[in-house]
Amino acid sequence: MDETIIDLKKQLAEIDLKISDKLNQKIVGIVIEHKKFGKGTIIKQKNNIIITKFDTEEKKLQIPFVFVNNIVICDNKQIMKNMEEIDNMLKDKTKIEQSIILEEQKITSMQSKINKSNAENPDLFVVTSGSSYDDNVAMNIYYCKAERCRKICRYLGLYKDKAVVKIGEIKKIIEAVKVGEKLQYDLIYGENILKEDIKKIEKCIDKSYDLFNVDISNQKHKYFIVENFYDTYYRKISPGGLMEHKYFDLCKELKMNELPTIKEIASNLRDIEWE
Numbered sequence: 001m002d003e004t005i006i007d008l009k010k011q012l013a014e015i016d017l018k019i020s021d022k023l024n025q026k027i028v029g030i031v032i033e034h035k036k037f038g039k040g041t042i043i044k045q046k047n048n049i050i051i052t053k054f055d056t057e058e059k060k061l062q063i064p065f066v067f068v069n070n071i072v073i074c075d076n077k078q079i080m081k082n083m084e085e086i087d088n089m090l091k092d093k094t095k096i097e098q099s100i101i102l103e104e105q106k107i108t109s110m111q112s113k114i115n116k117s118n119a120e121n122p123d124l125f126v127v128t129s130g131s132s133y134d135d136n137v138a139m140n141i142y143y144c145k146a147e148r149c150r151k152i153c154r155y156l157g158l159y160k161d162k163a164v165v166k167i168g169e170i171k172k173i174i175e176a177v178k179v180g181e182k183l184q185y186d187l188i189y190g191e192n193i194l195k196e197d198i199k200k201i202e203k204c205i206d207k208s209y210d211l212f213n214v215d216i217s218n219q220k221h222k223y224f225i226v227e228n229f230y231d232t233y234y235r236k237i238s239p240g241g242l243m244e245h246k247y248f249d250l251c252k253e254l255k256m257n258e259l260p261t262i263k264e265i266a267s268n269l270r271d272i273e274w275e
Contacts, residue, residue, distance in 0.1 A: 003192055003194050008099050015092055015096065023047055027042050030042050030074060030076060031074075031075075032052060032072045032073065034052070034071065035072075037056075037057075039054070041053050048062055048063050049063070064090075067079075122247040123153055123155055123248065123249060124153055124167070126245060126247070127142060128159050128241075128243075131211045131212070132208070132211060133158065135207050135211075137166060140168065141223060141225050141226065143201075143216070143221050143222065144222055146221055152173065152188070152189050154170060155170060155262070156169075156170050157248075159236075159242045163233050163234055163236060165231065166230065166231065167232050168228055168230060169226065170226055171226065171227050173223070173225075174186065174193055175221070177217065177220040183202070185198065197223075200223070205217045232267070234270070234272065234273075236275070237273045237275055238275035250265065253269075254272070
């Protein structure tokens, strides 16, 4: 689940608890005055409903609505204050619920765009991974200059020694570049950027400096976050190595109408070759 939505739902749970505590403050036996029915005594209370006995009949009333809208008044100032606080919390609750809906709509919209992009693009982005190979596999991440990859694919393959030796499903693509003294992040593919994603990217930047003695944060890079890399051996049989990257239509390569799980894809690629 998206981190923003998780935080909002946590806030929602907390405010629900506070509202419940306020509503559970006993007001049975309190005398109130209704604009229409006159004076009455609260004889029952359950959550936000009170039953009040007036001279001629009993009435169900909703709180805090009847208090904050001056339909009912009470001499007890603390009760009036509690009703106002409950009303304010209910308004805050509505705002949080609306924020959750908006965040969920954003995710749905983004997922729709991703599905459309996947339908229009090849399935597999294969990249050369030399000095950074071990780090890529250990951290489930690959990075390259932003202009190197302009298509959005579902899967990422790591090429080494004339074969694609690892394949994983891409969960996020994040672009990052240093603006002034601070890294700026943009989500290109997937759901929201999490703190753990930022830590991975910062670690990649540190590792790349150790490997290449270059600060890659000064130039915009794409960071491909993979759920997990699986072993495969999709061998290149034509002369020469791979020049930076290559795209594949996996359905075409595997002669399938619909792709299986990533584990099955990794296994099936072992049985075929490419030029």
